Amino acid sequence: MAGHAASLTVEASKAPLGIARVAVAIDRVLGGAVEAATAALVAIEVIVLGVGVVARYCFHAPLVWSDELASILFLWLSMLGAVVALRRGEHMRMTGLVSRVPPRLRALLEVFALTASIGFLLLILPHALEYAQEESFIVTPALEISNAWRAAALPTGMALMLAAGGLRLMRSGTFWPVVLAIVLTALLMLAFWLAGPVLKPLGKLNLLVFFVGVVATNVFAGVPIAFSFALATFGYLSLTTSTPMLVMVGRLDEGMSHLILLAVPLFIFLGALIEMTGMARAMIQFLASLLGHVRGGLSYVLIGAMYLVSGISGSKIADMAAIAPVLFPEMKKRGAKPGDLLALLSATGAQTETIPPSIVLITIGSVTGVSIAALFTGGMLPALVLGAALWIVVWWRYRGEDLSQLARPTAPEILKLALVAAPAIALPFVIRAAVVEGVATATEVSTIGIAYSVVAGLLIYRRFDWRRLPHMLVETASLTGAIIFIIGCATAMAWGLTQSGFSQDLAKLMAGVPGGTWGFLGVSIVAFIILGSVLEGIPAIVLFGPLMFPIAKQVGVHEVHYAMVVIFAMGIGLFAPPFGVGYYGAAAISKINPDEGLKFIWGYLLALLLGLLLVAAVPWISIGFLNS
Amino acid sequence: ADITLKFGNNLPASHPLNIRANEAAERIARETDGRIKVDVFPNNQLGGDTDMLSQVRSGGIDIFNAGTLVIATLAPISAITGVGFAFANYDQVWSAVDGPLGNLIRAAFAKVGLHTFEKMWDNGFRQITTSNRAITGPADLARLKIRVPVSPMGIALFQALGASPTSLQFSEVYSALQTKVVDAQENPLAIVETAKLYEVQKFCSLTNHSWDGYHMVFNGRSWRNLPDNDKTIVSRAFNEAGLQQRADLRKLNETLRAQLTAKGLAFNETQPEGFQAKLREAGFYQEWQGRFGNEAWSVLEGTVGRLA
Ligand code: NA
Ligand code: NA
Numbered sequence: 001m002a003g004h005a006a007s008l009t010v011e012a013s014k015a016p017l018g019i020a021r022v023a024v025a026i027d028r029v030l031g032g033a034v035e036a037a038t039a040a041l042v043a044i045e046v047i048v049l050g051v052g053v054v055a056r057y058c059f060h061a062p063l064v065w066s067d068e069l070a071s072i073l074f075l076w077l078s079m080l081g082a083v084v085a086l087r088r089g090e091h092m093r094m095t096g097l098v099s100r101v102p103p104r105l106r107a108l109l110e111v112f113a114l115t116a117s118i119g120f121l122l123l124i125l126p127h128a129l130e131y132a133q134e135e136s137f138i139v140t141p142a143l144e145i146s147n148a149w150r151a152a153a154l155p156t157g158m159a160l161m162l163a164a165g166g167l168r169l170m171r172s173g174t175f176w177p178v179v180l181a182i183v184l185t186a187l188l189m190l191a192f193w194l195a196g197p198v199l200k201p202l203g204k205l206n207l208l209v210f211f212v213g214v215v216a217t218n219v220f221a222g223v224p225i226a227f228s229f230a231l232a233t234f235g236y237l238s239l240t241t242s243t244p245m246l247v248m249v250g251r252l253d254e255g256m257s258h259l260i261l262l263a264v265p266l267f268i269f270l271g272a273l274i275e276m277t278g279m280a281r282a283m284i285q286f287l288a289s290l291l292g293h294v295r296g297g298l299s300y301v302l303i304g305a306m307y308l309v310s311g312i313s314g315s316k317i318a319d320m321a322a323i324a325p326v327l328f329p330e331m332k333k334r335g336a337k338p339g340d341l342l343a344l345l346s347a348t349g350a351q352t353e354t355i356p357p358s359i360v361l362i363t364i365g366s367v368t369g370v371s372i373a374a375l376f377t378g379g380m381l382p383a384l385v386l387g388a389a390l391w392i393v394v395w396w397r398y399r400g401e402d403l404s405q406l407a408r409p410t411a412p413e414i415l416k417l418a419l420v421a422a423p424a425i426a427l428p429f430v431i432r433a434a435v436v437e438g439v440a441t442a443t444e445v446s447t448i449g450i451a452y453s454v455v456a457g458l459l460i461y462r463r464f465d466w467r468r469l470p471h472m473l474v475e476t477a478s479l480t481g482a483i484i485f486i487i488g489c490a491t492a493m494a495w496g497l498t499q500s501g502f503s504q505d506l507a508k509l510m511a512g513v514p515g516g517t518w519g520f521l522g523v524s525i526v527a528f529i530i531l532g533s534v535l536e537g538i539p540a541i542v543l544f545g546p547l548m549f550p551i552a553k554q555v556g557v558h559e560v561h562y563a564m565v566v567i568f569a570m571g572i573g574l575f576a577p578p579f580g581v582g583y584y585g586a587a588a589i590s591k592i593n594p595d596e597g598l599k600f601i602w603g604y605l606l607a608l609l610l611g612l613l614l615v616a617a618v619p620w621i622s623i624g625f626l627n628s
Numbered sequence: 629a630d631i632t633l634k635f636g637n638n639l640p641a642s643h644p645l646n647i648r649a650n651e652a653a654e655r656i657a658r659e660t661d662g663r664i665k666v667d668v669f670p671n672n673q674l675g676g677d678t679d680m681l682s683q684v685r686s687g688g689i690d691i692f693n694a695g696t697l698v699i700a701t702l703a704p705i706s707a708i709t710g711v712g713f714a715f716a717n718y719d720q721v722w723s724a725v726d727g728p729l730g731n732l733i734r735a736a737f738a739k740v741g742l743h744t745f746e747k748m749w750d751n752g753f754r755q756i757t758t759s760n761r762a763i764t765g766p767a768d769l770a771r772l773k774i775r776v777p778v779s780p781m782g783i784a785l786f787q788a789l790g791a792s793p794t795s796l797q798f799s800e801v802y803s804a805l806q807t808k809v810v811d812a813q814e815n816p817l818a819i820v821e822t823a824k825l826y827e828v829q830k831f832c833s834l835t836n837h838s839w840d841g842y843h844m845v846f847n848g849r850s851w852r853n854l855p856d857n858d859k860t861i862v863s864r865a866f867n868e869a870g871l872q873q874r875a876d877l878r879k880l881n882e883t884l885r886a887q888l889t890a891k892g893l894a895f896n897e898t899q900p901e902g903f904q905a906k907l908r909e910a911g912f913y914q915e916w917q918g919r920f921g922n923e924a925w926s927v928l929e930g931t932v933g934r935l936a
Contacts, residue, residue: 062794064783138701141778247688254679259797357803365824367671372824438808441800501667546641
């Protein structure tokens with residue numbers, strides 16, 4: 001995974017100690033076995049979902065167990081993928097600060113990122129075992145097997161992550177940084193444990209201590225994002241509440257096996273297939289021949305492509321996974337800075353949140369009573385407005401791009417490229433049609449794309465490198481593990497925040513803001529940006545939608561209009577660093593260090609914010625096309 | 629408050645269950661002079677049904693409204709109140725679940741460490757909505773692609789009726805109905821309304837094919853830790869709120885029919901006999917008699933008459 005600089009950089013030793021050499025050998029065996037298992041799981045997922053679609057659509061004989069099996073395997077895939085990611089140092093993290101400190105401190109922090117993760121795994125493992133044991137009393141509804149088959153993935157994955165982490169410490173070949181980091185980790189945990197009785201009476205202030213203080217400290221110290229969330233959540237729940245800790249494991253379970261997220265690995269794999277079969281090249285050559293002479297041309301294509309595919313998979317990160325491998329290599333070749341690409345990709349994630357059939361819109365409709373059909377209609381134009389805002393930034397940034405070397409292709413050349421690209425360009429339309437025509441659900445549709453790409457690769461483009469398949473499958477699993485594990489930990493964190501009951505207090509506070517309609521819209525924007533960032537998007541809507549929509553109605557804001565405003569605000573929070581899960585998803589997908597995007601994203605975020613203010617100020621954009 | 633109890637549920641804040649639960653919470657706070665506070669978390673804010681079930685078992689939450697089929701994954705006997713076309717009306721339902729059949733089920737929950745309040749709350753009889761045809765008898769169900777929540781009982785019921793039941797996450801149902809991945813779904817009317825399913829469906833056939841309700845279950849340890857007089861206060865508040873919620877839902881179902889008709893859903897009523905005959909012929913009742921055991925089955929038939 002070249003260029004994936006977000007990874008931990010505890011390097012294999014230059015002059016290995018004896019212990020390091022042994023660790024390398026063990027790691028190779030263990031790691032190889034886990035990688036083989038994850039590769040098999042990705043392949044099996046594709047087959048299970050594919051068989052499900054064929055049975056239902058072609059044979060009218062739906063398989064009632066395919067979803068459940070896919071969901072069980074998905075948890076295993078995510079947990080084992082997280083093991084692979086840990087072993088390779090591919091869990092997303094922020095290293096902006098770490099890279100600026102003196103070398104000795106840096107060496108310590110590099111190891112601390114690992115020991116802090118190991119610390120969490122040690123704390124949670126006994127509860128994961130207990131959770132799996134408790135779940136053995138549940139019989140799954142479709143397959144009618146013990147739910148321990150699913151839940152065992154959690155302790156297994158955690159134990160393997162512990163092993164992989166321990167082996168990495170040993171492999172590092174350094175001594176003092178490792179010892180110091182272990183001592184530091186142990187001391188910090190001890191200090192928190194001792195402070196427990198002092199913290200408990202602080203009540204809701206603890207939300208700030210843990211979910212702002214602890215999270216931020218960990219993130220900026222370079223601890224992987226997932227483990228930063230997990231440590232804060234574990235600390236908060238265990239020290240200041242009486243929650244049994246297996247609840248946290250349960251939240252990881254639910255957050256990581258949500259079927260909609262299964263689109264993530266499948267679209268990642270689809271993206272890799274498009275690239276491997278040469279479809280990506282054919283597509284990009286055609287697009288470049290059309291737009292190559294336009295400054296920033298491919299950036300416009302990126303925005304347009306996200307607008308088109310958004311809402312197909314039900315998961316933004318999955319949408320991105322299908323687009324980034326197609327566009328990014330060519331854009332980089334043309335001199336685009338990786339950080340700018342990551343920033344734009346993440347920004348389009350927020351921009352396209354209201355495009356139907358968005359799961360966010362359906363969620364809002366269900367928890368607040370607003371018509372989902374009206375939300376679907378209302379969401380199209382606001383997304384265009386924010387898209388236009390992004391276009392302006394792109395135009396500004398690329399206005400000086402030097403395109404003098406590029407020869408403008410002739411019409412026959414373009415036509416020829418179009419013919420070559422046609423089967424590849426048809427893919428997104430095939431996928432879209434499969435969803436619109438009801439062949440497959442949002443989650444399943446990726447299998448149709450995969451089947452199409454395999455056929456096109458074998459028969460049309462005649463490029464299908466079988467030897468690369470295992471590598472692609474493992475890569476998919478590792479990325480999936482890194483992304484889904486963050487989402488699982490964010491789900492647990494959201495539970496911690498929710499159960500505190502802070503939402504009622506905050507809603508009361510927001511309703512009391514002066515300034516009538518405008519004051520309320522303003523405070524809603526600020527609040528939902530923050531909430532979207534710390535609550536992983538949709539949970540923010542579920543928690544605050546029912547509280548805020550009635551107030552919106554009272555102050556005279558149309559519900560559909562208000563929905564658009566809060567969705568975009570939430571989206572900006574979700575896709576903005578340093579806490580937004582979506583931002584790290586985009587970084588993982590594009591294999592670009594999250595640090596690199598920091599410099600570039602503020603321009604896009606500012607544009608989105610201005611677009612959002614326009615959407616907030618002009619209700620017509622959201623409700624002008626509604627029937628009644 | 630000395631004790632804060634968390635009540636997690638999967639229904640919108642405006643559903644009668646949440647309105648009555650909030651009233652019960654106020655009453656408990658009043659009658660205990662603020663010693664006990666009940667926080668109500670609607671809308672799956674604390675997790676999906678299966679996870680809330682695991683939370684109420686471990687004590688992550690204290691109270692959970694367990695749907696009969698959800699908790700059947702832990703105590704299979706619970707599904708017996710969902711047997712297809714078993715209850716002819718609400719009188720039969722309440723006399724069964726407030727009486728011997730309910731006691732049998734609550735005893736099974738006690739065995740897995742859960743305390744259960746005596747009065748069940750209502751979710752409603754389940755009805756079928758479709759985009760392509762009204763269901764008037766079992767023949768209309770033939771090969772109908774219908775979304776059914778995954779449970780052995782629900783799936784067996786629709787397979788026995790000749791339909792093609794499909795498993796889909798609830799969050800995918802609206803889109804799946806809109807794009808016709810499936811043609812039909814079945815739920816109580818309140819869900820058809822709150823999930824806006826009428827926007828993507830044409831017909832609503834009042835089949836009353838299965839009754840659905842909620843057991844109010846309480847974490848065993850946290851229940852035992854309550855002082856006895858508080859137990860009485862909490863029980864009374866929840867049981868009486870449950871009775872009021874039953875009445876609310878009955879009224880709601882009447883107004884919903886008119887409301888949904890106005891929104892373009894075409895209603896039709898059906899007779900159970902044809903469906904029951906088809907189920908009998910397919911061996912459905914016999915199979916489930918075997919699964920629940922003769923004792924439980926005869927308690928059920930004691931209320932509703934002969935089924936198998
Ligand atoms: Na989640
Ligand atoms: Na979407």
